[in-house]
Amino acid sequence: MITNKQSTGIRGLDKMLHGGLVPGRAYIVSGPPGSGKTILSSQFLVDGVEGGERVLFVALEEPPNELKYNFRVFGWPIDGIEVLDANSDIRRFEPTPILEISTEEEPVRFSLIRDDIRKTPDVESHEVSVHSLQQLLKSLFIKRGYSRVVIDSMTALRYFCMKDFEENISTQSFMRFLAESKVTTLLTVETTEAMEMAPEAFLARGEIRLYKVRDESGIKRFISIEKYKGSTHDESIRPFDITPKGIVVHAG
Ligand SMILES: Nc1ncnc2c1ncn2[C@@H]1O[C@H](COP(=O)(O)OP(=O)(O)OP(=O)(O)O)[C@@H](O)[C@H]1O
Numbered sequence: 001m002i003t004n005k006q007s008t009g010i011r012g013l014d015k016m017l018h019g020g021l022v023p024g025r026a027y028i029v030s031g032p033p034g035s036g037k038t039i040l041s042s043q044f045l046v047d048g049v050e051g052g053e054r055v056l057f058v059a060l061e062e063p064p065n066e067l068k069y070n071f072r073v074f075g076w077p078i079d080g081i082e083v084l085d086a087n088s089d090i091r092r093f094e095p096t097p098i099l100e101i102s103t104e105e106e107p108v109r110f111s112l113i114r115d116d117i118r119k120t121p122d123v124e125s126h127e128v129s130v131h132s133l134q135q136l137l138k139s140l141f142i143k144r145g146y147s148r149v150v151i152d153s154m155t156a157l158r159y160f161c162m163k164d165f166e167e168n169i170s171t172q173s174f175m176r177f178l179a180e181s182k183v184t185t186l187l188t189v190e191t192t193e194a195m196e197m198a199p200e201a202f203l204a205r206g207e208i209r210l211y212k213v214r215d216e217s218g219i220k221r222f223i224s225i226e227k228y229k230g231s232t233h234d235e236s237i238r239p240f241d242i243t244p245k246g247i248v249v250h251a252g
């Protein structure tokens with residue numbers, strides 16, 4: 001048993017993972033829209049900053065000011081989390097060019113993000129290709145020594161930053177880069193009902209899957225560990241709630 005596991009910041013999830021995550025690896029957090037992927041991943045970063053670690057949120061789906069606003073209800077100490085705004089405004093234009101992100105971009109701390117005003121994205125008028133993002137992250141990892149990173153989401157990265165014909169090869173190369181970086185990374189992936197498995201999952205060292213079920217009393221949420229290389233884990237599907245303090249997993 002590996003003893004130096006890294007906490008996810010969610011006690012019940014750590015229990016399901018038999019202690020937490022094996023550090024330095026990349027994991028998928030998959031689930032349908034609104035299942036809690038962004039909240040879960042952010043809680044993992046909050047746990048890092050609380051422990052004095054340097055952590056990075058790569059925002060590809062929601063602008064940092066909206067993230068900051070959404071996180072407010074949880075009262076988390078997010079100020080020290082660094083955020084890279086890789087949201088591209090290219091989605092407004094058709095046809096979508098694949099743009100280059102500058103390798104000079106610098107993430108900023110959430111404390112500097114104003115929650116009322118959407119700053120122009122860092123990458124505006126540059127291109128955001130997966131290759132340039134990879135180059136940027138590579139230099140940031142060396143310069144800043146992050147111990148935890150969240151990429152939210154791989155779905156957006158695929159959709160906006162890769163050309164169709166190279167999606168699989170680019171994803172593979174990106175996952176390999178993360179594996180070699182030795183930074184513990186959570187990658188969110190949006191699943192659809194038709195999807196048996198997130199395409200990235202077979203390249204990741206583990207997959208945490210979220211489920212959202214609607215019944216007469218409202219939305220119920222569940223979580224499972226679909227895969228976890230190098231560790232035993234809870235094989236059950238457990239219920240979880242999004243509470244005013246964040247995600248609480250009822251791990252039995
Ligand atoms: N304070 C809160 N209390 C309870 N539930 C909340 C709270 N804040 C958000 N939620 C729920 O969490 C959902 C959003 O969670 P999150 O953004 O993590 O989902 P996601 O899986 O990342 O979704 P997407 O794929 O759309 O990005 C909301 O739709 C809402 O149902």
Ligand SMILES: [Mg+2]
Nearest residue numbers: 037038061152
């Ligand atoms: Mg999300």
